[in-house]
Structures are given as C-alpha cells and as structure tokens.
Amino acid sequence: MKDLLSLGRIACDSAVKAGADQADVFVQEVRSVSVSVEKSLIKSCNIIHDYGLSIRAFRNGGMGFSFTMSLKDEDAVETSKLAAALARTAQPDPDFKTLPDPREGKRVAGLYDGGVEALGVEKAVEWAMLGIDAAKSVTEDIVTMGGAGVSVERHALVNSLGVAVEDQMTSVGMGIFAIVKRGSDVGSYMEFDSARRLRDFQPEPVGRKAAEEAVRFLGAKKVETATLPVVFGPLASNTIFASTCGAANAESVQRNRSFLVGMKGRSVASEHVTIIDNGLFRAGMASAPYDGEGVPRRETAIVENGVLKTYLHNSYTSGKAGEENTGHAARWSYRGGVGIGPTNLRPKLGDWGRDEIIEETREGVYVNMAALSPNTVTGDISGTIDFGFKIENGELAFPVKNTMLGVNMVDLLRSIDAVSKDYREEPGTIMPTVRALNVRIAGGR
Amino acid sequence: MEDLVKGVVDEAGMYGVEFMDIRTLKRRHMSVTVQDGKADKVYAPIMFGAGIRVLVDGMWGFASTNLVEKEELRGCLRDAVSMAKVAGRRVLERGEVAEIKPVRDVVRTQVRRHPKEVTLEEKMTAVIELEKAAKSYDPQHVVNTIVGYTDIVSEETVSNTFGTYIESETVRTLISCSVVVKEGDVRQSGFEVRGRLMGFELVEETRPEAFSVEAARKAVSLLKAEKAPAGKFPVILSPAVTGLFTHEAFGHNAEADHVWARSSILEGKVGENVTSDMVSIIDDSTMQGLHGSYTYDSEGIPGSRRVLVDKGVLKGFMHSLETAKKFGVPPNGSARAQDHQAIPVVRMSNTYIAPGDASVDEIIEETREGILLKGGYWGYVFVERGEFTCNAEEAWMVRNGELAEHLRNVSVSGLTLEALKNIDLLSKDLEFKLAGTCGKSGQGMAVDAGGPYVRVRELVVGGQR
Numbered sequence: 015m016k017d018l019l020s021l022g023r024i025a026c027d028s029a030v031k032a033g034a035d036q037a038d039v040f041v042q043e044v045r046s047v048s049v050s051v052e053k054s055l056i057k058s059c060n061i062i063h064d065y066g067l068s069i070r071a072f073r074n075g076g077m078g079f080s081f082t083m084s085l086k087d088e089d090a091v092e093t094s095k096l097a098a099a100l101a102r103t104a105q106p107d108p109d110f111k112t113l114p115d116p117r118e119g120k121r122v123a124g125l126y127d128g129g130v131e132a133l134g135v136e137k138a139v140e141w142a143m144l145g146i147d148a149a150k151s152v153t154e155d156i157v158t159m160g161g162a163g164v165s166v167e168r169h170a171l172v173n174s175l176g177v178a179v180e181d182q183m184t185s186v187g188m189g190i191f192a193i194v195k196r197g198s199d200v201g202s203y204m205e206f207d208s209a210r211r212l213r214d215f216q217p218e219p220v221g222r223k224a225a226e227e228a229v230r231f232l233g234a235k236k237v238e239t240a241t242l243p244v245v246f247g248p249l250a251s252n253t254i255f256a257s258t259c260g261a262a263n264a265e266s267v268q269r270n271r272s273f274l275v276g277m278k279g280r281s282v283a284s285e286h287v288t289i290i291d292n293g294l295f296r297a298g299m300a301s302a303p304y305d306g307e308g309v310p311r312r313e314t315a316i317v318e319n320g321v322l323k324t325y326l327h328n329s330y331t332s333g334k335a336g337e338e339n340t341g342h343a344a345r346w347s348y349r350g351g352v353g354i355g356p357t358n359l360r361p362k363l364g365d366w367g368r369d370e371i372i373e374e375t376r377e378g379v380y381v382n383m384a385a386l387s388p389n390t391v392t393g394d395i396s397g398t399i400d401f402g403f404k405i406e407n408g409e410l411a412f413p414v415k416n417t418m419l420g421v422n423m424v425d426l427l428r429s430i431d432a433v434s435k436d437y438r439e440e441p442g443t444i445m446p447t448v449r450a451l452n453v454r455i456a457g458g459r
Numbered sequence: 460m461e462d463l464v465k466g467v468v469d470e471a472g473m474y475g476v477e478f479m480d481i482r483t484l485k486r487r488h489m490s491v492t493v494q495d496g497k498a499d500k501v502y503a504p505i506m507f508g509a510g511i512r513v514l515v516d517g518m519w520g521f522a523s524t525n526l527v528e529k530e531e532l533r534g535c536l537r538d539a540v541s542m543a544k545v546a547g548r549r550v551l552e553r554g555e556v557a558e559i560k561p562v563r564d565v566v567r568t569q570v571r572r573h574p575k576e577v578t579l580e581e582k583m584t585a586v587i588e589l590e591k592a593a594k595s596y597d598p599q600h601v602v603n604t605i606v607g608y609t610d611i612v613s614e615e616t617v618s619n620t621f622g623t624y625i626e627s628e629t630v631r632t633l634i635s636c637s638v639v640v641k642e643g644d645v646r647q648s649g650f651e652v653r654g655r656l657m658g659f660e661l662v663e664e665t666r667p668e669a670f671s672v673e674a675a676r677k678a679v680s681l682l683k684a685e686k687a688p689a690g691k692f693p694v695i696l697s698p699a700v701t702g703l704f705t706h707e708a709f710g711h712n713a714e715a716d717h718v719w720a721r722s723s724i725l726e727g728k729v730g731e732n733v734t735s736d737m738v739s740i741i742d743d744s745t746m747q748g749l750h751g752s753y754t755y756d757s758e759g760i761p762g763s764r765r766v767l768v769d770k771g772v773l774k775g776f777m778h779s780l781e782t783a784k785k786f787g788v789p790p791n792g793s794a795r796a797q798d799h800q801a802i803p804v805v806r807m808s809n810t811y812i813a814p815g816d817a818s819v820d821e822i823i824e825e826t827r828e829g830i831l832l833k834g835g836y837w838g839y840v841f842v843e844r845g846e847f848t849c850n851a852e853e854a855w856m857v858r859n860g861e862l863a864e865h866l867r868n869v870s871v872s873g874l875t876l877e878a879l880k881n882i883d884l885l886s887k888d889l890e891f892k893l894a895g896t897c898g899k900s901g902q903g904m905a906v907d908a909g910g911p912y913v914r915v916r917e918l919v920v921g922g923q924r
Contacts, residue, residue, distance in 0.1 A: 047542075049546065052716075052719075052720045053552070053719065053720045053721055055549075055551055055552055056518070056546045056550075057519060057554070058518070058519035058520065058521060058542075058546075058554075058802065059518070059519070059520050059521070059542035059543065059545050059546045060520070060521040060542060060802070061521070061522045061523075061538050061539075061542055062522070062523050062800050063523070063524055063525075064523075064525065064800060065525060066525065068504070075499060076499045076500075076501075077499060077500045077501070078501050078502075078503075079500070079501070079502040079503070079504070080502070080504050080505065081504040081505070082504075082505055083505070083506055083507055083508055083525035084507075084525060084526070093505070096503060097503075100501040100502075100503055100579070101501070103501060103579050103580065103583070104498060104499050104500060104501045105498045105499050106499065107497055107499035110499075134545075135542060135545050135546075136545055139545060139546050139549065143549065157720070157721045157722070159720055159722065193721065193722055193843045195721070195843075200724070200843050200844045200845075202841060202843045202844060239689050239690040239691075269494065269495070269603045269639075270602035270603045270639055270641060270646070271603050271648075273646065275646070349504065349506075351502070385839070385848055385870070389648075389868050391639055391646050391647065391648040392646055392647065392648075392867065394867060394868060394869075394923070396687070396850065396868070396869045396870040396921040396922065396923075397848065397870055397921060398846065398848040398870070398872040398921070400841065415844070415874070416846060416872055416873060416874050416919055417872075417919070418689070418848075418870065418872050418919050418920075418921030419921060420686075420687070420689050420869070420921045420922045420923040421923060422923065454689045454922065454923050456689035456691075456872075456919050456920060456921045456922065457690070457691070457919060458690070458691050458919075
C-alpha cells in the first residue's frame with residue numbers, strides 16, 4: 015500500500031524548492047463499490063478506485079493549485095512544480111497570513127470500521143434488494159430507484175510548516191426513491207441511511223419508509239395563498255440550520271457576500287435556537303480529528319440562544335480577521351480546493367413533542383423537505399415545498415402540491431417559537447422538528 | 460492509444476460479454492479567479508483515467524481506474540466483469556444495447572485561439588480588465604466582485620465491441636461574473652455567465668458592458684427592487700428563464716431512462732398533445748459553438764437535433780444505446796458521462812422552445828397583471844410528479860400592459876403538463892443564455908438552454924408579500 019504521508023512530504027518539499035513560500039498537499043485514495051437500482055431492479059454494479067494528490071502553493075499570498083490523479087512520485091513532483099509556478103504568476107494577496115502550524119488533535123473513535131472494509135459489492139446488492147423488497151411489502155405497485163454502496167478512504171495532509179496527519183475512514187449508505195402511481199395521482203419519497211460503522215447502519219427501514227411516505231403523498235392538493243405558521247420536520251430543520259451556519263462562512267462574510275455580515279454577537283434567531291457544531295462527535299459523518307488544513311476540529315457554539323456567536327474560519331479568514339481559527343476548513347476531495355463549512359450540527363433540543371407542535375398548530379403547513387437554501391447574499395428563501403402537508407385543526411390534513419414558501423432566513427429564524435425534544439439522528443447530526451410563525455405560503459388565490 | 464484500448468476491447472470477448480465499451484480521458488483545466496481586484500488564485504488540475512463498462516448475461520458492470528496502462532486496464536476489465544456477475548443472478552429484465560454500425564473518427568473543436576496557445580498572463584490580464592469594469596461601474600455601492608475564467612481541454616477516446624473507435628479533443632471556455640452591492644442594510648447581487656464550445660475567442664468577443672458591467676448594473680438596480688408577491692400569476696419568461704423552464708419542467712421528463720424507469724410523467728404519451736399547440740421543443744447538440752454541443756456522445760453516437768415536441772405533440776425522447784433498444788428506436792446520441800469514473804446516462808444538450816411570432820412588447824401589452832422573470836439562476840424537478848421550480852435573478856410586475864415595479868430574486872413553481880398547456884404567447888426571439896452545468900445521477904454536464912419570451916397563463920410565484 016502506498017505511503018500517502020511520504021508522498022505528501024515529497025510533493026510539499028518539491029513545491030517549496032520550486033519557489034513556494036508555503037504549500038500544503040492532500041493525498042487521497044478511495045475505493046468504493048456500489049449498486050444502482052432502477053425500476054425496482056438491480057441495474058448495475060460498479061467499482062471505482064480513485065486516487066490523487068492536490069497541492070496548494072502560496073507565493074506572497076497568491077495561490078497556485080493543481081492536482082493529479084496519480085500517486086507516482088514523479089507525477090507528485092511535476093504537479094507541485096506546476097502549482098508553485100502558478101503561484102508565482104498569481105498576483106500577491108497580503109490578506110493571506112500563513113497556513114496553520116502543527117497542533118495535536120483529538121482522536122475521534124468510530125470513523126473506521128474494518129468490518130466495512132471487508133465488505134464486497136455482494137453486501138450492497140443485498141441491501142439494495144432489501145430496499146426493493148421492503149418497498150414492495152408496502153404496496154406491490156411501488157417503483158423504486160436508488161442504490162447502496164460501501165467506500166473506504168485513506169488520506170494524508172502535509173504542509174510546509176510541519177503539519178503531517180493521516181487518517182482512514184469507512185462509509186456505508188443507501189437511498190431508495192419510491193414512486194407510486196394511481197392514475198394521474200403520483201406520490202413519491204426519498205429515504206436514506208448512512209454511517210461510518212456497520213453497527214450504526216440500518217438498511218431495513220429505508221425501503222419501507224420510502225414507500226410508506228410515497229403512498230402518504232397520494233392525493234396532494236393545492237392550497238390557498240396565506241401567511242401561516244410552518245412546522246419544519248427533521249430534514250427541513252437541518253437544511254435551515256445548515257444554511258444558516260453555511261452563511262456564517264467567514265470568507266463570505268469578509269467578502270460581503272453573506273446575509274450574516276455584521277451580525278456576530280447579534281440576535282439572528284429566536285432564543286429557542288442554539289446550534290452546536292461538533293466536528294469530533296464519535297462516528298459522525300462529518301467528524302475528523304483535523305479540518306481540511308490540519309487544524310484540530312472542536313465543538314463550537316455557532317448560535318447560542320439566538321445570538322450568532324462566531325463566524326466559521328479557515329486559516330486564510332482567521333489570519334485576515336485576526337480571529338481564532340475555528341477549524342472549519344472544508345476539503346472533501348483532492349479534486350477541490352479548501353473552503354469553509356460546518357460539520358455535524360447538533361441543535362439544542364426544546365421541550366415540545368413533535369406531535370404536540372403539530373397539535374398546537376390550528377392552521378399551518380408541515381414541511382418535510384423543501385428548497386429552503388436562501389440566496390446567501392440577501393437571505394431570501396423562495397422555494398417549493400417538495401414534500402409537505404397542510405395542517406388543519408392540529409392534524410396533517412392532506413399533502414400539498416405546487417405550493418411554495420417565501421421568507422427571509424433571519425425573519426424565519428427569529429420567528430421560531432418551538433423546538434422539539436424528539437429528533438431524527440444521522441451519525442453525528444441531530445435534527446429536531448421546529449415551528450416558525452408568519453411564513454408566506456404561495457398557492458392559489 | 461488505439462492499440463492499447465483495442466487490446467482491451469478484444470480481451471473482453473474472452474469473458475463472453477454481450478457488449479463492452481472503454482472510454483479514456485485526459486482533461487486539463489485552467490482557471491483564474493479575480494476577486495476584489497486581485498487575480499490571486501490560479502488553478503490548473505489534470506485529470507486522466509479510463510472507465511470500462513460491460514454487459515454480461517444481461518447485467519451491467521462498471522469499473523474505472525486512473526492509470527491508463529495495459530495491465531491496469533486488463534485488471535479494470537476483470538473488475539467490471541466480476542461486478543456484472545455478482546448481480547447477474549438477480550436479472551429480471553435484461554440490460555441490452557441497440558445494434559450500431561462502427562464509427563471511426565477523429566474530431567476536434569474548431570477554435571480560433573486554442574487555450575494552450577494563450578499564455579496564463581494574457582488570460583489573467585483579460586479577466587482582470589473584466590473585473591475592473593464591474594468594480595468601476597459604481598464604486599460606492601459595489602462591495603464584492605468575482606470574475607472567474609475556466610478553459611477545459613478534454614482529450615477522449617471511445618471504443619466498443621461494435622468496432623467503434625473515436626478520438627476527440629473538446630475545448631470549452633466559461634467566464635462568469637458575480638457582483639455584490641450594498642446600500643444601508645440592503646445587499647443585492649448580479650450575475651452573468653458566458654460558456655461556449657470554443658477557445659479564448661470567447662473572452663476576446665466579450666464586451667465588459669454586456670458582461671461584468673451588466674452584472675453590476677443589475678445588482679445596483681436590484682437595491683431599489685421590492686419583494687415579489689406570493690400567489691398565482693400569469694408569468695412572462697425571458698429567454699434565459701424559458702431555457703431553465705424548458706430544461707427543468709420538460710427536458711428531464713423527456714430523458715428516456717426516466718421514461719423507461721417509470722419515473723417520467725411523459726410515460727406512454729408519445730403522439731399525444733402534451734403542450735399547447737404553439738409549442739415545439741428541441742434538444743440540439745449540433746448547434747455551432749453552444750456550451751451543450753458535442754460531435755459524439757460518450758457512447759460514440761453522433762449528436763443530433765432531437766425534436767421532442769412538434770406543435771404540441773410529443774414526438775419522442777433523448778436516448779442512450781440501451782434506451783434506444785428498449786424503445787425500438789434509433790439511438791440519437793444523448794448519453795454522456797462526466798468523466799472516466801462515471802457511467803454514460805441520458806442527458807440534455809442545448810434545449811429550447813422554438814420561437815413564435817409575437818414581439819416581447821406585444822406580450823407585455825397583452826398582460827393585464829403578471830410577472831416578468833429575467834435571468835435564470837437555478838432549478839430542479841421531481842420528474843415523476845412533474846413538479847418543477849425555477850429561480851430567476853430578477854423580476855418585474857406587469858400592470859395594464861406595462862412593466863411596473865422591479866422585483867427581487869424569486870422562484871416560480873408549476874406542474875409540467877399544466878404549465879406547458881398554459882403557454883399562450885411566444886416571441887420571435889431565440890437566445891441561449893444559460894450556459895452551465897446540469898446535475899443528474901451525481902454527474903455534472905455542460906448544457907445550455909434558451910428560447911423566446913414565453914407567457915404562461917398561470918404559475919405559482921414564491922414571493923414574500
């Protein structure tokens with residue numbers, strides 16, 4: 015097996031020799047097998063062996079970036095020379111201060127499961143069949159698509175200041191999209207599960223849940239345009255909180271591109287909203303000992319009792335602002351650069367039951383999934399409710415179609431008056447049900 | 460390369476494959492980002508590898524590797540065959556491909572200035588000038604400007620067991636500009652993009668006034684715009700939004716893999732009226748220089764002009780080799796793969812509604828109360844329900860046949876078959892302004908879309924008042 019750390023060092027040294035002031039190198043190898051499902055049938059089995067190395071070289075703050083899809087020493091050296099040459103051509107950026115120094119991170123348990131690495135595509139086929147059959151057990155006329163897969167990743171990160179870390183992680187996942195057609199009436203729903211460890215993975219309910227929800231969406235109706243309370247289910251609340259934390263990206267803030275510019279220390283949500291970002295949660299899908307630049311991950315309160323406590327930093331933005339690096343450098347693949355992003359979001363739970371929130375809503379809308387990501391500059395949300403219900407007299411009355419919601423994200427967050435104590439959990443992340451008041455619902459006149 | 464891949468194709472015969480194809484890729488990107496006056500980020504990644512797809516006993520297997528060398532490719536073939544065999548016993552409906560005549564060809568994008576013949580310095584200078592123009596449009600209000608430049612040169616081969624061997628070099632160039640402006644507590648943004656199947660001449664032909672200055676002008680004008688209303692309105696789509704609408708509301712539903720998988724609302728509707736009589740919808744990958752154009756698809760089938768709807772009647776779908784066989788029609792070159800690690804799937808290219816005979820002024824004049832949408836930002840569709848969403852950069856109220864107040868960025872939503880039947884006016888324009896990337900099956904693909912100004916009698920507008 016290739017020593018990824020040594021290769022990273024070779025490339026990093028080579029970039030510095032070629033004139034870079036600083037450089038970092040990310041080396042990654044991923045093996046994945048997957049099965050795809052179409053029309054309730056196994057369609058294809060696939061194996062991908064992907065690997066490569068990317069280099070960021072800095073010269074007077076200007077950055078050159080390149081990657082190669084090779085783990086050969088000579089390709090690593092050539093690529094690092096190219097990145098250094100690009101950095102020399104790039105214009106200087108005095109706002110770049112430095113890449114991070116090495117610091118000891120905390121070990122995160124549960125990111126790698128040898129049992130997952132031992133699995134072949136046969137297991138993915140088994141899960142996919144389980145999903146197909148479980149969906150059919152709900153109703154014979156269900157049509158499913160989707161798939162299942164297993165992947166194993168090894169990576170190393172090296173920088174010219176001495177950061178040298180490596181890690182390995184496994185993941186398993188499946189998703190089933192179920193469609194049921196009764197004449198011109200169509201119901202559909204996507205359900206999924208994913209985990210780092212087999213013990214956290216529950217493939218059994220996926221197909222059944224997808225089919226049950228698809229059937230529940232039959233008979234959808236259009237609704238009248240109105241201003242109503244909206245109850246956001248777990249997946250929808252997760253989108254809202256993730257978008258909010260995404261807008262707290264210090265790069266967007268420093269560049270004046272975020273609706274959260276100038277909001278640090280100020281109220282951006284109701285007192286019921288506390289969002290904790292935990293990059294170290296055991297076996298979390300977004301957990302790791304280090305961020306994408308080798309800075310130790312940690313637990314951070316992003317919003318506390320409605321107040322925006324911090325922006326999310328990587329080394330560039332923390333250097334530019336002179337603020338502490340929060341360890342949120344995001345690097346998903348050797349093919350991309352380094353951005354900023356939240357990790358596992360764990361909102362503070364309230365004391366409402368999910369059903370209680372619905373029961374206490376005389377008229378409103380329940381949103382399971384919707385296009386809730388705002389325009390990041392303005393915070394305006396204008397999206398379709400993809401899977402939702404009209405609430406009448408405290409009950410989910412009927413599924414809605416061709417219905418939209420329009421609201422500004424900060425207004426939405428400030429109007430949240432209930433957070434549930436029960437929640438959906440995906441490894442690392444918890445997703446409660448929340449209610450916001452006064453959301454404009456667009457339908458008929 | 461030909462000997463190498465043909466050796467692997469020949470070897471596939473020993474495994475008893477019904478069909479096999481191998482695609483190799485070498486792709487160079489060059490990107491420059493200029494933000495707030497500094498061209499401080501330059502990207503030049505290099506991608507390479509091969510993907511092998513086999514059909515064994517009715518089941519598909521796929522494997523990819525980044526190393527295009529003989530032994531590695533042989534191993535990759537073995538992996539693909541073993542993948543197909545794992546699931547082979549589950550075959551209830553056999554995978555199959557349309558029989559085709561082998562094609563041998565070498566094709567190159569015709570460019571006036573090949574990106575490799577333009578220095579990085581020249582690229583940077585041009586992009587810096589575009590960014591400066593945006594900034595200087597209104598320095599008091601402009602608080603952030605980004606101009607991005609990317610050229611992509613892809614050298615690919617497609618080879619299969621029918622005997623096809625095609626070598627191609629494809630050149631695409633893309634520039635985008637995003638401007639953020641601020642006045643008091645109000646922030647707004649403007650965006651422009653140009654993407655073409657061409658070389659550096661795209662940048663040379665781009666006037667700042669029509670590009671980066673235009674993005675800045677839009678952003679500044681949006682500072683005074685009002686929130687859009689919520690509810691049902693007659694909606695006039697400008698060409699970019701028409702493109703987005705055509706792509707999302709109709710195009711994805713006309714991808715034959717969706718139809719075959721029973722997830723399209725167009726299933727069983729060929730020969731039926733699916734839109735108003737005045738509407739014809741075409742997907743055309745042969746349009747000179749457009750971002751979604753190509754000579755051959757990723758299965759080695761020539762791209763073509765696919766008339767999907769002719770005067771309201773659904774004529775057919777976009778096909779891969781497999782869906783063509785299943786539907787009993789000739790393949791029409793619509794299967795594309797993002798790179799060597801992806802399987803070709805049915806994709807749109809340049810999708811549009813054919814122009815009508817009204818003028819845009821006439822359409823506005825005939826609208827008592829409605830909303831005009833401009834600038835296509837993003838969209839998506841649930842094909843099985845035919846429920847689509849299109850987000851527009853800006854909008855105007857139309858009152859008594861005239862443009863009234865300017866409105867902010869807003870989305871509209873509709874049900875495909877209702878919306879297409881509710882089209883009642885088409886202008887005589889035909890513009891393509893939606894060069895971008897379409898996502899499907901985890902793959903991003905270069906596409907464009909357009910059309911005339913279109914009036915839809917009723918769509919839901921997701922405004923805030």
